[in-house]
Amino acid sequence: MDDVLIIGGGVIGLSLAWDLARHGQRVRVIDQGEPGREASWAGAGILPPAVLRPNDHPAEQLRGLACRLHSEWAAELRGLTGFDNGYRRCGGIYLARKPGEAATLSAWMETLRAEGIEASRLSIEELDEIEPGLSLGRADRLSVSKPNRTEYSVPSTLALVLPGESQLRNPRHLKALMAACQQCSVTITPNVIATGFKIAGNELSEIQTPNGTLRAQQFCFTAGAWTGQILNRLGMATGILPIRGQIVLFRCAKPPITRIVNEGSRYLVPRDDGRVLAGSTEEETGFDKRTTDVAVAELTKFARGLVPALDDAEIERTWAGIRPGSFDGLPYLGRLPGLKNAFVAAGHFRTGLYLSPATAVVMSELMRGEKPQIDLGPFRVGR
Numbered sequence: 001m002d003d004v005l006i007i008g009g010g011v012i013g014l015s016l017a018w019d020l021a022r023h024g025q026r027v028r029v030i031d032q033g034e035p036g037r038e039a040s041w042a043g044a045g046i047l048p049p050a051v052l053r054p055n056d057h058p059a060e061q062l063r064g065l066a067c068r069l070h071s072e073w074a075a076e077l078r079g080l081t082g083f084d085n086g087y088r089r090c091g092g093i094y095l096a097r098k099p100g101e102a103a104t105l106s107a108w109m110e111t112l113r114a115e116g117i118e119a120s121r122l123s124i125e126e127l128d129e130i131e132p133g134l135s136l137g138r139a140d141r142l143s144v145s146k147p148n149r150t151e152y153s154v155p156s157t158l159a160l161v162l163p164g165e166s167q168l169r170n171p172r173h174l175k176a177l178m179a180a181c182q183q184c185s186v187t188i189t190p191n192v193i194a195t196g197f198k199i200a201g202n203e204l205s206e207i208q209t210p211n212g213t214l215r216a217q218q219f220c221f222t223a224g225a226w227t228g229q230i231l232n233r234l235g236m237a238t239g240i241l242p243i244r245g246q247i248v249l250f251r252c253a254k255p256p257i258t259r260i261v262n263e264g265s266r267y268l269v270p271r272d273d274g275r276v277l278a279g280s281t282e283e284e285t286g287f288d289k290r291t292t293d294v295a296v297a298e299l300t301k302f303a304r305g306l307v308p309a310l311d312d313a314e315i316e317r318t319w320a321g322i323r324p325g326s327f328d329g330l331p332y333l334g335r336l337p338g339l340k341n342a343f344v345a346a347g348h349f350r351t352g353l354y355l356s357p358a359t360a361v362v363m364s365e366l367m368r369g370e371k372p373q374i375d376l377g378p379f380r381v382g383r
Contacts, residue, residue: 001215001216001217002026002027002028002187002214002215002216002217003020003025003026003027003216003217003218004017004020004025004026004027004028004216004217004218004219004220004367005027005028005029005030005207005214005215005216005218005219005220006027006028006029006030006219006220006222007030007194007207007219007220007221007222007223007230008029008030008031008221008222008223008224008226008227008346009029009030009031009035009036009188009190009222010031010035010036010038010039010040010222010223010224010352011036011040011170011173011174011177011352011353011356012040012222012224012345012346012348012352012356012359012360013029013031013035013220013222013223013345014029014035014036014174014177014178014181014188015177015356015357015359015360016220016222016345016359016360016363016364017029017181017186017188018177018180018181018184018186018360019360019361019364020364020367020368021181021184021185021186022184023364023368025368026185027181027184027186027187028186028187028188028189028214028216029181029186029187029188029189030189030190030192030194030209030214031188031189031190031191031192031223032191032192032193032194032223032226033190033191034190034191035174035178035188035190036174036175036177036178038224038225038321038322039224039225039245039321039322039323039324039352040170040174040224040352040353041170041171041174041321042170042245042247042319042320042321043170043245043321043350043352043353044167044170044247044267044269044277044279044280045086045167045168045169045170045173045269045353046092046165046167046260046262046267046269046354047066047067047070047087047165047166047167047168047354048063048067048092048162048165048354049067049117049118049162049164049165049166050063050064050066050067050115050117051064051067051115051116051117052064052065052067052068053115057378058374058375058376058377058378058379059330059378059379061374062355062358062359062362062374063351063354063355063358065357065358065361065362065373065374066354066355066356066357066358066359069357069358069361070087070166070168070354070357071087071166073357074087074168077173077176077177077180078176080179080180080183081175081176081179081180081183082179083172083175083176083179084172085168085169085172085173085176086167086168086169086172086173086271086272087166087167087168087173088166088167088168088272089163089164089165089166090165090166090167090258090259090260090270091161091162091163091164091165091258091259091260092161092162092165092259092260092261092262093122093127093131093134093159093160093161093162093259093260093261093262094108094159094160094161094162094262094263095136095157095158095159095261095262095263096157096158096263097136097157097263101158101264102157102158105158105160106121106158108160109121109160112162117162117164118162118163118164119160119161119162120160120161121158121159121160122159122160122161123159124136124157124159126159127159130161130259131257131258131259131261133256133257133258133307133308133309134257134261134306134307135305135306135307135308136157136159136306161259165259165260167260167269168353169271170353173353189211192209192210192211193209193210194207194208194209194230194233195208195209195210195233196208196233197233197234199234199339202338202339202340203339203340203341203342204219204234204339204341204342207219217341218341218342218343218367219341219342219343220342220343220344220345220363220367221336221342221343221344221345221346222344222345222346223346224322224323224324224346224352225240225241225242225243225287225322225323225324225325226242226287227240227324227332227344227346227347228240228241228324228346231336231344234336234339234342236336236337236381238326238332238344238346238347238381239326239327239328239347240324240325240326240332240346240347241284241324241325241326241327242284242285242286242287242322242323242324242325243282243283243284243322243323243324243325243349244281244282244283244284244285244288244289244320244321244322244323245279245280245281245282245283245320245321245322245323245350246279246280246281246283246291246292246295246296246299246318246319246320247277247278247279247280247299247318247319247320247321248277248278248279248296248299248300248303248315248317248318249275249276249277249278249315249316249317249318249319250275250276250277250278250303250310250313250314250315250316251274251275251313251314251315251316252274252275252276252309252310252313253274254274255270255271255272255273255274255276256270256276256307256309256310256313257270257276257307258270261306263302263306265280265282266278266279266280266299266302267279267280268303268306268307275316276303276307276310276313278299278300278302278303279299280299280350281295281298281299281320283295287322289319289320289321289322290320291318291319291320296318300315323348323349323350323352324346324347324348324349324352325347325349326347326349328383329349330347330378330379330383331345331346331347331348331349331351331355331359331379332344332345332346332347332379332380332381333345333359333362333363333376333379333380334366334376334379334380334381335366336381337381337382343363343366343367344381345359345363358374361373362374362376
């Protein structure tokens with residue numbers, strides 16, 4: 001019998017499996033498809049800077065811990081497996097091209113500075129100097145006239161630069177995690193669907209699958225957007241909602257920009273090999289993973305409007321992933337109500353890969369009987 005059975009082999013499940021196995025646990029991971037091929041694989045790998053401060057809200061502490069662990073995990077995974085997951089500190093630019101959005105971004109900059117995160121405001125001219133591949137210029141100036149005054153122009157764009165923003169390449173990270181799990185004797189089984197459960201008293205004793213019955217001392221549900229459906233079979237309702245995000249991948253001869261560019265929910269992520277990812281949509285379309293002409297056209301227009309070099313770049317691929325949203329934006333982390341040996345780690349929405357190492361560490365601590373270093377109360381099921 002396994003010590004732990006993890007249901008869901010995305011970045012959360014694999015990260016948790018690796019951390020548990022490194023602490024001597026016998027772990028099995030099952031996935032209804034191919035492990036790591038859903039939202040974990042589909043994302044852009046943006047890692048915003050954050051700091052770990054003991055008096056912050058647990059959600060901010062989780063971000064701070066994740067930010068610290070990503071560089072450590074990248075080095076450790078490369079040493080163990082030989083896979084370079086593409087982690088690098090490239091810096092990030094945040095844009096607001098409407099007056100209301102600029103005010104919000106300006107207030108956020110002050111929050112970042114108060115937290116000790118380096119953030120600087122740039123003029124359009126300064127932005128042109130550090131990222132000549134971006135094109136803002138006259139289109140981002142507003143004409144303003146006042147009674148009895150001459151018309152003049154003011155910049156409508158606010159640009160911030162965050163030197164501490166990093167990135168990694170999701171597929172490479174997933175491959176490294178799978179290899180590390182296998183080195184720690186984690187059993188990873190694809191194409192296994194949990195169809196039923198057996199509960200004895202206040203414990204989950206087994207899971208039924210078309211491949212047979214699986215038993216373990218502990219269970220953890222990490223199936224991303226599908227977690228809500230699975231837990232419904234246990235009679236537990238969560239607020240996990242599937243939300244589709246579409247991405248367009250451009251291929252250039254060389255990187256046209258060097259930093260991640262963020263504007264609202266959309267972004268451009270440059271890879272060292274010349275590829276540029278443009279994303280992403282937020283659509284409540286159930287579990288439909290098809291791309292749409294409208295969304296692809298909008299993302300293409302957004303990308304080419306900011307980076308003229310993309311006008312002639314080939315669109316190499318488009319795809320969509322299903323993210324696990326929650327009603328309040330926080331993931332569900334912790335023990336399932338009424339079951340002392342069943343846990344959940346899901347509902348991270350757009351931050352699954354970003355928060356995955358921190359989620360793995362605190363959930364591993366909880367499941368091994370230790371006090372988690374971050375209070376999991378705000379993330380409980382039924383909050």
